[in-house]
Amino acid sequence: MISCAGFAQEPGVLYGIVRDLSGNTIPGASVYIESKPTINTLTDAEGKYELDLPAERDWEIIFSTLGGQAQRKLVRLAPGERKEMNIRLSNVETIRQVNISASDERRKPINKLDPRIVVNIPTPSQGIEGILAVAPVNFSNELSSSYSVRGGNFDENLVYVNDIQVYRPFLVRAGQQEGLSFPNPDMVDNIEFSAGGFEAKYGDRMSSVLDIRYRRPTEFGGRVSGGFLGGSIQLEDIGKKKRFTHNTGIRYKSNAYLLGSLDTQGDYNPNYTDVQTFITFKPEEYSPLEIQFLGNYSRNRYNFIPSTRETDIGNINEALRLTIFFDGQEVSQFETWFGALSTNYLVNEKVLLRFIGSGFQTDETETFDILGAYSLDELERDLGSDQFGEVLRNRGVGGFLEHARNSLNARVYNFTHKGFAELEQSGHYLEWGARYQYEDILDKLSEWTYIDSAGYASPRPNDIPGVAGNGNGQTIALHDVIKNQNHVISSRITGFVQDSKEWEFENGDKVTANLGVRGNYWTFSDQFVWGPRANLSYKPFQERTRHIKKTGQDTTFVRDVVFTLAGGVYWQPAFYREMRDLQGGVNPDIKAQRAIHVVGGMDYIFLAFGRPFKLITEVYYKDMDYLIPYEVDNVKLRYYATNNAKGYAYGADVMLNGEFINGVQSWMRLSYLKTEEDILDDFYYEYVNSDGEVIIPGYTLNDTPVDSSITYPGYIPRPTDQRVSFSLLFQDEMPRWPEFKVLLSLYYGAPLPFGPPSFERYLDTERTPAYRRVDIGFSRELFTNREKKTTKLNTFFKSGRIQLEVFNLLGINNTINYTWIEDVNGRQYAIPNFLTGRRINLKLSLQF
Numbered sequence: 001m002i003s004c005a006g007f008a009q010e011p012g013v014l015y016g017i018v019r020d021l022s023g024n025t026i027p028g029a030s031v032y033i034e035s036k037p038t039i040n041t042l043t044d045a046e047g048k049y050e051l052d053l054p055a056e057r058d059w060e061i062i063f064s065t066l067g068g069q070a071q072r073k074l075v076r077l078a079p080g081e082r083k084e085m086n087i088r089l090s091n092v093e094t095i096r097q098v099n100i101s102a103s104d105e106r107r108k109p110i111n112k113l114d115p116r117i118v119v120n121i122p123t124p125s126q127g128i129e130g131i132l133a134v135a136p137v138n139f140s141n142e143l144s145s146s147y148s149v150r151g152g153n154f155d156e157n158l159v160y161v162n163d164i165q166v167y168r169p170f171l172v173r174a175g176q177q178e179g180l181s182f183p184n185p186d187m188v189d190n191i192e193f194s195a196g197g198f199e200a201k202y203g204d205r206m207s208s209v210l211d212i213r214y215r216r217p218t219e220f221g222g223r224v225s226g227g228f229l230g231g232s233i234q235l236e237d238i239g240k241k242k243r244f245t246h247n248t249g250i251r252y253k254s255n256a257y258l259l260g261s262l263d264t265q266g267d268y269n270p271n272y273t274d275v276q277t278f279i280t281f282k283p284e285e286y287s288p289l290e291i292q293f294l295g296n297y298s299r300n301r302y303n304f305i306p307s308t309r310e311t312d313i314g315n316i317n318e319a320l321r322l323t324i325f326f327d328g329q330e331v332s333q334f335e336t337w338f339g340a341l342s343t344n345y346l347v348n349e350k351v352l353l354r355f356i357g358s359g360f361q362t363d364e365t366e367t368f369d370i371l372g373a374y375s376l377d378e379l380e381r382d383l384g385s386d387q388f389g390e391v392l393r394n395r396g397v398g399g400f401l402e403h404a405r406n407s408l409n410a411r412v413y414n415f416t417h418k419g420f421a422e423l424e425q426s427g428h429y430l431e432w433g434a435r436y437q438y439e440d441i442l443d444k445l446s447e448w449t450y451i452d453s454a455g456y457a458s459p460r461p462n463d464i465p466g467v468a469g470n471g472n473g474q475t476i477a478l479h480d481v482i483k484n485q486n487h488v489i490s491s492r493i494t495g496f497v498q499d500s501k502e503w504e505f506e507n508g509d510k511v512t513a514n515l516g517v518r519g520n521y522w523t524f525s526d527q528f529v530w531g532p533r534a535n536l537s538y539k540p541f542q543e544r545t546r547h548i549k550k551t552g553q554d555t556t557f558v559r560d561v562v563f564t565l566a567g568g569v570y571w572q573p574a575f576y577r578e579m580r581d582l583q584g585g586v587n588p589d590i591k592a593q594r595a596i597h598v599v600g601g602m603d604y605i606f607l608a609f610g611r612p613f614k615l616i617t618e619v620y621y622k623d624m625d626y627l628i629p630y631e632v633d634n635v636k637l638r639y640y641a642t643n644n645a646k647g648y649a650y651g652a653d654v655m656l657n658g659e660f661i662n663g664v665q666s667w668m669r670l671s672y673l674k675t676e677e678d679i680l681d682d683f684y685y686e687y688v689n690s691d692g693e694v695i696i697p698g699y700t701l702n703d704t705p706v707d708s709s710i711t712y713p714g715y716i717p718r719p720t721d722q723r724v725s726f727s728l729l730f731q732d733e734m735p736r737w738p739e740f741k742v743l744l745s746l747y748y749g750a751p752l753p754f755g756p757p758s759f760e761r762y763l764d765t766e767r768t769p770a771y772r773r774v775d776i777g778f779s780r781e782l783f784t785n786r787e788k789k790t791t792k793l794n795t796f797f798k799s800g801r802i803q804l805e806v807f808n809l810l811g812i813n814n815t816i817n818y819t820w821i822e823d824v825n826g827r828q829y830a831i832p833n834f835l836t837g838r839r840i841n842l843k844l845s846l847q848f
Contacts, residue, residue, distance in 0.1 A: 010055065010079045010080050011052040011053055011055055011077075011079070012052075012053050012054075012055045012077025012078060012080065012081040012082070012083065013050060013051070013052055013077075013081070013082045014050070014051045014053055014075055014083055014085055015048070015050040015051070015082065015084055016085040016087065017048050017049075017087075018047050018049065018086075018087045018088075018089060019047060019086070019088050019089070020088065020089060020349075024349065025047025026043060026047050027044060027046070028042055028043060029042065029043040029047070029049070029063060029064065029089065030042060030062070030063070030064045031049045031051055031061065031063055032061075032062055033059055033060065033061060033062070036059075039051065039053065039059075053075065055077050055078055055079040055080075055081070056076070056078065056079070058074060058075075058076050059075050060072055060073070060074055060075075060798075061073045061074075061075050061085075063087045063089060064089075064189075071087055071089060071218060072218060072219065073085060073087075107535075107537035107539070107562055107564060108198075108199065108514065108535055108537070108564065109194050109195070109197040109198060109599050109601060110192050110193065110198070111134075111135050111194070111195075112191070113131050113132075113134065113135065113191040113192070113193060114131070114665075115128075115188040115190065115191050117131060117665075117729070118130060118131045118185040118188065118191075119185050119186065119223075119225070119845065120743055120779065120801070120803070121133075121729065121743065121777070122743060122775040122776060122777035122803070122807065122841075123745065123775060123807075124142045124143065124229070124255075124775075124807050124836065125142065125143070125144075125145055125181070126180070126229060127145055127183070127185065128181065128191070128212070129181060130745070131191065132147060132193065132210070133667075133669070133729060133745065133747055134655065134668075134669055134727060134729055135193045135195065135655070135669070136149065136150065136195040136618070136653040136655070136669065137149055137195070138671075138673075138722045138725050138749055140749055140752060140771050140814075140816070141634070141635060141816055141835060142175075142773060142807075142814075142835060143174075143176055143178060143255070143258075143835065144175035144178050144635045145181035146168075146178075146635050148720040148722070149195050149196070149208035150195055150207060150208075150620060150622065150649055150651065150673060151207075151622065151647075151649030151651075151673060151675030151721065152206055152207030152649075153207075153630070153720055154635075154637075155205075155575065155578065155637060156206045156207035156572060157205060157207050157208045157210065158202055158203050158208065158209045159183075159210045159212070160209070160210065160211045160212060161182065161183060161212045161213075161214065161294065162212075162214055162278070162292070162294055162340070162342075163342070163354070163418065164294065164342075164356060165203060166182040166183075166338070166360075167182075167360060167362070167412070168181065169300070169334040170364060170408050170410065170443075170576065170577060171332075171364045171365075171366045171406055171408055172334070172635060172636065173366075173634060173635065173636035175634060175635050175835075176255065176262075176270065176304070177270075177300070177302045177332055178300070179253055179255075179270070179274075179298070179334075180251055180253055180272050180274045180298065180300075182296065182298075183212050184214075184232075184234070184249040184251060184274070184276050186225075186234035187234060187236075187247050187248075187276065187278065188213070188214060188215065189213050189214060189215035189216070190212070190213040191210070191211075191212055192210075192211040193208065193209065193210050193211070194208060194209045194211075195207075195599075195618070195620075195653070196597045196599050196620055196622065197533075197535060197567050197568065197597045197598075197599035197620070198533070198566075199498055199516055199533060199535065200496040200516025200518040200533045201418075201431055201498055201516070203494070204494065204518070204520050204570075204571055204572055204573055205570070206570050206571075206572045206593060206594075206595040206624070207595075214278040214294070215236065215247055215278075216247070216280060217237055217238045217246070217247055218238060219238060220236070220238070221236050221237075221798070221847070222234050222235040222236060222847070222848055223845060223846065223847045224846050224848075225843060225844065225845035225846070226843070226844055227841050227843030227844070228257050228841045228843075229253055229254065229257065229258065229841060230252045230253035230254055230272075231251075231252055232249060232251040232252070233250045234247075234248065234249040234250075235249075241285060242282075242285045243281060243282045243284065243285055243287075244279075244280070244281050244282075245279070245280045246278070246279045247277070247278040247279075248275075248276065248277040249275075249276050249277075250273075250274070250275050251272075251273070251274040251275075252271075252272070252273055252274075253271075253272040254270055255268070255270045255272075256268045256270060257839065258807070258836050258839055259836070261838070261839055262834070262836060262837075263309050263310065263311045263834055264306055264308075264309040264326075265307050265308050265309065266304060266305050266306035266308075266326065267303075267304070267305040267307075268303075268304055269301075269302075269303040270300075270301065270302045270303070270304075271300075272298070272299070272300045272301075273298065273299050274296070274297070274298040274299075275296070275297045275298070276294075276295065276296045277294075278292070279292065279293040279294075279295075280292050280293075288345060288346040288347070289343065289345050289346075290343070290344045290345075291342070291343050292340075292342045292343075292344070293339070293340070293341050294338075294339070294340045294342075295339045295340075296336070297337055297338075298334075298335070298336050299333070299334070299335045299336075300332075300333065300334040300335075301332070302330070302331075302332045302333070303329070303330070303331050305329040305330075306326035306328070306370060306372075307325075307326055308323070308324065308326065309322070309323070309324040309326070310322070310323050311831055311832070311834070313832060314379070316381055317381075318381075319378070319379040319380075319381050320376060320377065320378060320379065320395065320829065321376075321377045321379055321391065322374060322375075322377075322821065322829075322831045323374065323375045323377070324372045324373065325372065325373050325374075326371065326372050327370075327371040328369040328370040328371050329368065329369070329370075330366075330368035331365075331367050331368070332364075332365065332366045332367065332368070333363075333364070334362065334363075334364045335363045335364070336360070336361065336362040336363075337359075337361045337362075338358070338359070338360050339358065339359055340356060340357070340358035340359075341357050342355060342356040342357070343355050350421060350422045350423075350424060351420070351421045351422075352420045352421075353417070353418075353419050354416075354417070354418040354419070354420075355416070356414075356416040356417075357413075357414075357415050357416075358413070358414055358416075359411070359412070360410075360411070361412075362408070362409070363407075363408075364406075364407065364408045365407045366404055367404060367405050367406070368403070368404050369401070369402070369403050370401070370402045371400075371401050372400050372401075372402075373398075374397065374399065375394060375396075376394070376396045376397070376821050377391040377392070377393070377394050378391070378392050378393050378394075378395055396821070398451065398821070398822075399451075399452045400450060400451045401449070401450040402447075403446075403447060403448055403449070404446065405447070406444065406445050406447060407444045408441070408442070409441070409442045410439070410440070410441045410576070411438075411439070411440045411441075412439050412440075413437070413438045414435055414437035415435065416434070416435040417433060417435075418431070418432070418433040419431065419432045419433065427502065428499050428500070428501050429499070429500040429501065431496075431497070431499075431500075431516075432495075432496065432497040432498075433495065433496050433497075434493075434494070434495040435492075435493070435494045436491065436492075436493055437491065437492040439488070439490050439492070440488075440489050441486070441488045441489075442486070443485065443486045443488075443580070444484075445483065445484045445485070445584040446483050447480070447481075447482050448479065448480060448481040448482070448483075449478065449479040449480050450476065450478050450479070451822070482583060482584040483584070484583065484584035484585055486580065486585070486586045488524065488579070490523045490524035491522075491523045492520065492521065492522050492523070492573070493520070493521045494520045494521075495518070495519055496517065497516060497517060498514060498515065499514070499515055499516070500512065500513070500514045501513055508541025509538070509539065509541050510538075510539040511536070511537065511538050512536070512537045512539075513534070513535075513536050513537075514534060514535045514536075515532070515533075515534045516532070516534070517531070517533070518531060518533065520571060520592070522592075524590075525574070525589075525590060525591055525592070527573070527591055527592060529573065529594075530571075531569025531570065531571055531594075532568055532569060533566075533567070533568030533569070533570075534566065534568060535564060535566035535567075536564070536566070537562055537563065537564045538562070538563045539561070539562045539563075540559075540561065540563075542559040559606075560604070560605040560606070561603065561604045561605075562602070562604075563601070563602055564599075564600070564601045564602070564603070565599070565600050566599045566600075566601075567596070567597045567598040567599060568597055569594065569595075569596055570594070570595045571592045571593070571594050572592055572593045572594070572595070573592040574590045574591075574592065574593075574628065577639060578590065578593075578628050578641065579639075579641055580641060581640060581641035581642075582638055582639075582640060582641075585641075586641070587641040590628070590641060590642075590643065591626055591643045593624070593625075593626050593627050593628060593643065594624065594625055595622050595623070595624045596624075597620065597621075597622055599618055600620070601616065601617060601618035601619075602615075602616070602617050602618075603615075603616050604616075609662075611659040612658055612659065613656060613657070613658030613659070614658060615655070616653075616655040616656075617652070617653070617655075618653045619650075619651070620649075620650065620651060620652070620653075621650040622648060622649040622650070623648055624646060624647045624648060624677075625647075626643040626646075627644075627645035627646060627647055627677055628640060628641060628642065628643055628645070629677065629679055629761055631759060631764070632719045632817075634816055634817050634833075638759075640759075640761075644679055644680050645677045645678060645679045645680060646677065646678055646680065647675065647676055647677030647678065647715075647718060648676060649674070649675035649718075650674060650675075651672045651673035652672050653669065653670075653671045654670045654671070655667070655669045656668045661733070664731045664732060664733055666729060666730045666731050667727075667728070667729040668727070668728050668729075668730075669725075669727045670724075670725075670726050671724070671725045671726075672723065672724055673721070673722060674721065674723060675717070675718045675720060675721050676715040676717055676718060676721065677715065677716065678713075678714055678715045678716075679713070679761055679762075682712070682713060682760075682762055683710055683711060683712050684710075684711055684713070684760070684762060685708045685709065685711070686709050687705035687708050688705065688707045688708065688709070689703065689704055689705060689706060690702065690704065690706050697827075698822075698827030699827060713761075713762035716762055716764065716765055717753040717764075717765065719752065719753055719754075719764065720752070721753055722749050722751075722752055723750045724748075724749075725749045726746075726747070727746065727747045728745070728747075729743065729744070729745055730744040731743050739780055739781040739784045740778075740780055740781075741778075741779045741780075741781065742776065742777065742778050742779070743777045743779070744775075745773075745774070745775040745776070745777075747771070747772070747773050747774075748770060748771070748772050749770060749771035749772075750770055751767035751768050751769060751770050752767065752768050752771075753765060753766065753767060753768075754766050754767070754768055754817070754818065756820060757820050766830075768815050769814070772810070772812050773808060773812065774809040774810050775805065775806065775807050775808065775809060776805070776806050777803050777804065778803065778804045778805075779802065779803040779804070780802050781799065781801055782797070782799070782800030782801060782846075783797050783798070783800050796848055797846050797847065797848045798848055800845065800846040802843070802844050802845075803842070803843045803844075804840070804841075804843075805841040805843060806838065806839075806840055807836065807838065807839045807840075807841065808836060808837055808838045808839065809838065811837055811838045813832075813834040813835075813837070814834065814835045815832040815833065815834060816835050817832075817833050818830040818832055818833060819831045819832075819833055
């Protein structure tokens with residue numbers, strides 16, 4: 001049991017026992033102050049807690065547990081006073097489920113993240129993903145909610161809200177088109193994240209799990225917030241008889257202000273709207289039956305009329321400027337509906353049965369005709385010249401026309417059963433589940449690109465097999481032609497069973513084991529896959545003695561450390577994106593990808609400088625086969641749709657959080673990763689001229705081949721091979737005026753692989769510049785002087801905050817991808833597409 005706080009005078013002590021309605025104690029229940037997150041504790045194995053509180057102040061104490069209904073109590077203590085407060089929590093879904101998941105998350109490969117900090121993080125996305133920076137997660141685009149974990153892409157990640165898997169739009173190709181991710185930060189109560197080695201109860205993906213639970217209200221309340229990027233309203237309430245609750249949120253976002261900092265200028269008109277509600281109903285207050293509903297409607301509209309773009313690149317050795325004049329526009333819309341109805345039936349205090357029926361539908365359209373005329377110029381590099389930085393000579397001119405008329409309609413329905421049971425005599429805790437899922441996806445694709453370089457179509461018709469020009473310019477050769485229509489109907493049946501047990505030895509050591517197995521059958525591939533999963537934890541009982549200088553006495557304490565080992569076989573049957581190849585067709589022979597995880601970790605809570613800290617370290621190895629290679633273009637993944645690769649990933653993550661500044665929590669993470677893949681059937685030829693030189697198109701003058709050799713590339717970096725990443729969330733407050741705060745968000749991601757747009761993976765071995773970003777928020781908490789002055793405002797509002805945010809504080813030009821320009825000689829130039837520049841945002845949030 002750990003309580004952390006810093007006080008200027010002798011505190012009071014609140015203590016007691018937390019039980020359920022049946023009188024059973026609840027280990028791992030949270031006891032905390034929402035307005036002061038550093039004052040918190042967990043109940044011990046006997047449900048007991050003890051919390052130090054600053055004296056002579058009114059504090060609202062929150063008692064909560066995962067899956068249960070929280071209680072709020074108002075407390076005021078005198079200096080040195082000890083007060084007993086025993087609590088009974090109602091509406092607990094399953095007492096034993098809470099005991100294992102809430103108190104033992106340290107004994108599993110799971111990071112429990114603090115949802116209270118999410119709304120304060122200065123991030124352009126304004127979503128839940130900002131808090132993931134403190135977990136082993138890599139980012140490369142602040143406009144997107146996508147992320148990669150230990151060498152995987154976003155399609156390898158699971159996202160759950162209240163046990164229900166959620167999806168994002170299929171056709172999104174750029175971060176500018178993305179709006180709001182599914183989870184609403186204002187409605188969230190609990191966030192858990194696993195970067196690998198997760199349990200069998202989680203679904204069929206190879207990389208990670210983000211498990212989110214929405215809050216059950218205990219009283220009327222809400223939050224209103226607004227800023228330059230949009231606003232939100234959240235309301236929650238509970239019925240008089242405590243049988244009905246609702247938690248409802250509405251969000252609106254517009255990135256027009258943010259997108260105005262991009263190199264491509266024009267009329268940006270993105271609008272994103274999201275409405276969600278979480279409703280619970282019980283026939284009686286203490287009924288064993290509960291009905292829940294989770295509903296969502298979201299609409300993302302992205303309209304864009306580009307006008308011009310000017311980008312300077314290079315250095316003192318070679319400086320270039322790309323200038324593009326545009327005509328045309330893009331109109332894209334992504335509209336989704338989601339609904340889930342679930343019932344929880346508590347058979348007795350040892351057994352819970354859960355049934356879920358859900359449906360998801362998305363209607364997406366992507367249409368654009370963008371005409372561009374470009375000029376690539378060399379700039380004057382002589383520092384002594386009056387024309388320094390001006391155009392010296394032209395390298396090439398050309399034009400392009402990009403066309404798309406794409407639409408997709410997808411419907412996904414599923415019915416799920418889950419069960420939880422504790423076998424009291426043996427001490428085993430069983431979980432099981434089964435799901436049937438029906439998918440109906442209709443995809444219509446029509447897109448192409450025409451490129452004209454210096455008056456010549458590129459590629460030239462005579463250079464394309466089967467295409468010949470007639471000398472009159474009547475033959476047109478197009479790039480990246482995709483014209484297809486796919487209608488895929490399939491079903492999936494999945495199931496799992498897992499068992500957990502804890503052993504406590506006479507010396508106080510504790511060992512916890514979780515063993516499970518998961519299976520999946522997909523009708524489209526007629527393939528059944530299964531794999532075991534397991535995790536083991538060891539918590540030694542180690543007493544230590546420490547000398548306290550202030551008191552001159554020795555104190556005995558127990559070292560709080562947990563060692564974990566997890567792993568298993570993780571199959572990922574293809575979803576629609578992985579099935580569709582580069583030409584837009586669906587591969588009927590697609591199979592599931594597989595990854596074998598081994599993860600070892602340590603979770604250590606310790607005191608430093610008299611303050612608590614938590615250190616988590618993990619090392620891992622992933623062996624992967626039956627992989628489906630893919631290319632990354634901005635946030636769009638273009639799959640080869642064949643299981644013709646194998647690969648691996650290994651690395652280490654170190655995460656530290658605690659009171660770097662007395663009384664204020666901060667977080668820091670450092671990660672190393674290496675991931676590569678070998679495409680089993682790829683090769684290429686190198687051609688040599690009469691001078692013995694390897695011919696490089698566009699560069700070698702003597703381009704007549706006289707000999708050739710075949711090369712097998714072997715292992716090459718995967719697109720997510722970001723070797724080093726570092727993140728920091730640092731908070732501070734003014735000593736005499738703690739209502740004034742600052743939160744600094746820093747992220748560094750090492751260079752990522754990329755290559756020319758030829759869809760030849762072995763060429764993707766160049767590296768982008770590192771992704772570096774610093775965001776900062778300055779805030780002032782409102783309504784903090786209730787004890788001195790009572791007004792209508794501070795009576796109605798519980799808390800408030802006004803925050804000034806500076807995005808991309810250092811004004812760094814981060815690269816998301818490249819525009820490839822080709823001159824008439826076939827030489828290609830990679831022109832970087834930069835992400836957003838520095839922007840200032842003012843945000844006001846009020847909680848009542």
